[in-house]
Amino acid sequence: MKIIYPTTNEDGEAIVAQIIAAPNFLAQLEGTEEEKLIHIANKDLPTGTKYEITDAELTDRSFRDAWEYTAGSDEKTSADLSAEDLAKYNMTENL
């Protein structure tokens, strides 16, 4: 599973980005795979970013920059990390 979220490229055009979790970081987290990815979304996405967790195989990159993000029923919003997590990851504030 991976995280996809809408963002913009250098020209300000809307594109889709995907987050691939580092396996050894995932191994340190607790919970289901989805819970782990939610943790990563909260950590690595700016607070308030809309995103989805998907099983989609995004292997065809022929038109990579033409991908479009459509909000689904499982869309989530990245949240603030807890004070405990902020201290743990040496983060003084969210992105």
Place this chain on the structure above:
Amino acid sequence: MAIDKINATALLDGGVSTADIADDAITTAKIADSQITDGKIAAVAATKLTGTVADARFPAALPAVSGAALTNLPADTTKAPLANPTFTGTVSKTGSSSGTSKVFTTSNTATENWFYIGSSQTHFRTQGDSANRLTLTDDGRGLSQFTAKSWITFNGQNSIVINESHNVSSISDIGTGQYRVNFQNNMANNNYCINTHDHSWGNGWSDGQSTSKYDIKRRNQADGAYQDVAVIWSLVFGD
């Protein structure tokens, strides 16, 4: 009737010799107090030294005793010798607050030892210097000016896969040939050094550097267009 007084001249040999005194005839009561002087005492058996000897009888400092003279001392199995100690078990350290932690443990073989770092951090410092030259964290990071703060190898083509990494929580695919490395633990500032290379004919650079992430851009050398790359190596040194 006891003899009250006698003149020595009245004795046949003119005086009193030891032969004239019967064995065991001199009793304590016949010796005045303070009349036995040091010169009259040849030796005292140690068994006669009983009871409490006043502190004043001892010198303020004991005379120096050669270690070579200290023989037949009982072995203290709780103490390691100062020279060439041999440890066969686990050496532990008691903290100033509470608890005891292992410092190292000898293994069953002669070629291995296990050294234990603290459950939070272990610092290496020079004498007289409070700065940490190297800190080992319990999550496996080595923090110093000479250890990599983060590194990653990943496949940037097709289904993007992180092969190996250290202190990386994730990468973001933010477009063709454009990747964002998100640190697991943030850097202290933005003045860190990034070195990135790839397995292609392309070229590239890094930007978007912050304490929490940096971006990797790879381009085709021929036309300058962004290009996905199969193998990318990137590492970071800094604070």
